[in-house]
Amino acid sequence: MKNVNRKTPKVGFxxxxxxxxxxxxxxxxxxxxxxxxxxxxxxxxxxLVVVNTCGFIDAAVDESLDAIGEALAQNGKVIVTGCLxxxxxxxxxxxxxxxxxxGPQRYEEVVAAVHEHLPPQHEPFVDLVPAQxxxxxxxxxxxxxxxxxxxxxxxxxxxxxxxxxxxxxxxGEVLLEAEQLVRAGVKEILVISQDTSAYGADxxxxxxxxxxxxxxxxxxxLSEALGELGVWIRLHYVYPYPHVDQIIELMADGRxxxxxxxxxxxxxxxxxxxxxxxxxxxxxxxxIAAWRRVVPDITIRSTFIVxxxxxxxxxxxxxxxxxxxxxxxxxxxxxxSPVEGAAANALREPAVxxxxxxxxxxxxxxxxxxxxxxxxxxxxxRQMQVLVDRMDGQIxxxxxxxxxxxxxxxxxxxxxxGLPAGALVDVKITGSGAYDLEARLVR
Numbered sequence: 001m002k003n004v005n006r007k008t009p010k011v012g013f014x015x016x017x018x019x020x021x022x023x024x025x026x027x028x029x030x031x032x033x034x035x036x037x038x039x040x041x042x043x044x045x046x047x048l049v050v051v052n053t054c055g056f057i058d059a060a061v062d063e064s065l066d067a068i069g070e071a072l073a074q075n076g077k078v079i080v081t082g083c084l085x086x087x088x089x090x091x092x093x094x095x096x097x098x099x100x101x102x103g104p105q106r107y108e109e110v111v112a113a114v115h116e117h118l119p120p121q122h123e124p125f126v127d128l129v130p131a132q133x134x135x136x137x138x139x140x141x142x143x144x145x146x147x148x149x150x151x152x153x154x155x156x157x158x159x160x161x162x163x164x165x166x167x168x169x170x171x172g173e174v175l176l177e178a179e180q181l182v183r184a185g186v187k188e189i190l191v192i193s194q195d196t197s198a199y200g201a202d203x204x205x206x207x208x209x210x211x212x213x214x215x216x217x218x219x220x221x222l223s224e225a226l227g228e229l230g231v232w233i234r235l236h237y238v239y240p241y242p243h244v245d246q247i248i249e250l251m252a253d254g255r256x257x258x259x260x261x262x263x264x265x266x267x268x269x270x271x272x273x274x275x276x277x278x279x280x281x282x283x284x285x286x287x288i289a290a291w292r293r294v295v296p297d298i299t300i301r302s303t304f305i306v307x308x309x310x311x312x313x314x315x316x317x318x319x320x321x322x323x324x325x326x327x328x329x330x331x332x333x334x335x336x337s338p339v340e341g342a343a344a345n346a347l348r349e350p351a352v353x354x355x356x357x358x359x360x361x362x363x364x365x366x367x368x369x370x371x372x373x374x375x376x377x378x379x380x381x382r383q384m385q386v387l388v389d390r391m392d393g394q395i396x397x398x399x400x401x402x403x404x405x406x407x408x409x410x411x412x413x414x415x416x417x418g419l420p421a422g423a424l425v426d427v428k429i430t431g432s433g434a435y436d437l438e439a440r441l442v443r
Contacts, residue, residue: 009118010038012046012075014067017054019192019236021082021104023145025052028081028110035111035120043074047118048099050110053091055084055162057337068095079113081106086162087340104163105148138389140422141188141232141405142181146174146222150194151201154265155276155344156305156336168200171217172208175225187387187422188232190404191223197238220246227255232387234404236261239278240287251295257401258298260291265305267322268315274347275308288326299402301330306364307357308336310349316360320367329375330408331368335361369434376409376432383442386411388423398425400437409435416441 011032015025028050029039040046049071053064064084071078072095079100080091086103100113114120147168178189193199200206200217207214215225220243226233233256238244240262251258264284266272291298304323306316323331335357338345352360386398389405396416403409413419413427431438 007121008036008038009121010040010045010047011114011118012040012043012049012071014049014051014071016052016064016067017056017060017083019143019190020145020194021052021054023143023192024082024105024107026143028052028107031107031111032114037114037118037120043071046075048077048079048114049075050079050081050114053080053082053084055082055087055158055339057334057339059337060084061090065091065094068098072097077117079110079117081110083162090340138421139185140387140389141190142186143190143192144174144178144181144226145169145192146196146199147193147202151198152195152278153276153343155274155347156308156339156342158339158341163194166195166198166202168203168217170203170206170208171200171215171222171225172210174222175210175215178226178229182229182231185422186231187424188234189226189229190234190236191226192236194237195239196235197241197244219243220250223247223250223256227253232257232401234259234261236404238262240264240284241278245287245290248291248294248298251298258295259301259401259404260298261301261404264302266308266315267319268311271308271311271315274310274344274349275305276343285322285325297401299329300326301332301404301408302328303332303334304364305334305336306360307352309344309347309351311336311352316363320364323364323367323371327371327375328368329372329402331365331372332407333361333364333368372409373432373434376435376437379429379437380432381429383426383428385424386413386427386439388413388416388419388421388425390421391417391419393417396425398427398439409437411437411439413439413441 013025013029015022043049051068051071054060061084068078068080078098080098081102083104085101088101091101099117102109147166149164149166151166181189197219199219199222203217205216205218207216210225215221227250238260250256265275265277384400386400388396388398390397394415394417396413396419398411398413400411426442427439428442429437429439
């Protein structure tokens with residue numbers, strides 16, 4: 001057989017933004033890898049670079065434009081995709097030399113652009129792709145995206161205009177991917193979408209068989225089925241609709257992690273109305289108290305916006321009082337940033353000065369830190385199971401059921417040399433800080 005020396009085409013990839021964008025990147029890379037492309041580890045090693053951008057707030061836009069500029073300076077051949085790609089002129093004004101711009105979820109267009117500027121040299125007997133696809137996360141955890149888009153019209157958000165209305169994946173397809181991830185060694189599945197608790201509404205909750213039983217495309221049914229896989233199941237971006245109460249029962253039974261990521265955004269009724277938030281009228285404090293009566297160890301994380309147009313000092317003080325009573329475990333806070341195209345820009349409400357927004361965020365995070373420190377201190381002396389992410393010398397950096405990767409705290413296990421990433425181990429908590437825990441192995 002004649003040997004032909006071929007140079008394998010290599011694509012560099014920069015993925016910015018939220019886990020949903022990371023999943024988009026994984027889908028593109030899986031397709032390219034199946035066609036024989038390799039993923040380059042540096043700009044210099046790549047034949048061209050794809051930058052998957054974020055365009056949610058001004059800071060994200062700036063970060064994306066800077067990343068495109070860096071890729072152009074270091075490599076010279078750049079294809080742009082993602083949320084900022086929905087505003088191509090904004091990119092072209094800064095970087096007119098990019099090869100191609102596509103919007104979010106335009107996987108075929110990205111691949112076609114790569115083909116155009118870096119033709120594939122596919123060898124089907126050599127180029128193999130694992131069933132679970134190419135993942136950008138460590139081997140022991142993975143994001144499972146269950147839908148695209150959103151049906152809400154929050155006034156501060158332009159995601160629906162970029163990613164479209166809710167489009168749920170069939171439940172059989174989602175559960176098959178989850179099974180493949182578990183067979184590949186994944187110990188934790190993080191369920192994501194723009195509105196996880198609305199899953200299946202667009203499908204009219206159509207059922208598909210899985211493990212010999214019809215499963216309906218509903219949030220509860222999906223969570224229940226995922227709970228049969230024997231790995232950690234973590235639920236993100238859950239709006240507090242009434243049917244979310246059913247999920248608490250699954251947590252009480254140990255089938256999904258006692259963890260809910262709910263973007264409350266504010267507590268003042270007038271501000272929530274201006275934000276056009278769904279479920280704004282729900283008595284969230286009573287809901288949280290009811291959840292904790294069923295699952296005392298439930299971890300609730302959320303994000304909030306301060307300085308929204310029209311927010312008064314009284315409105316903000318009400319938010320602080322709400323947080324003090326709610327005692328949320330994990331909290332993020334953003335200063336309101338006007339996004340081009342957002343409905344909030346047309347509100348006839350006074351803008352909050354930048355220095356006031358910064359001061360409110362600092363006060364909010366100070367209170368959140370005090371709450372977190374007190375709740376973590378209560379865990380000293382307790383025994384719990386944790387998932388090891390990596391080793392730092394003789395210290396294992398792990399996470400508990402209360403900690404999502406990259407956004408929450410860690411559990412640092414001392415004298416744990418040799419623990420592999422992905423190991424589930426029992427520890428006893430020996431110390432705490434504002435956001436992290438110290439522990440030792442239970443031998």
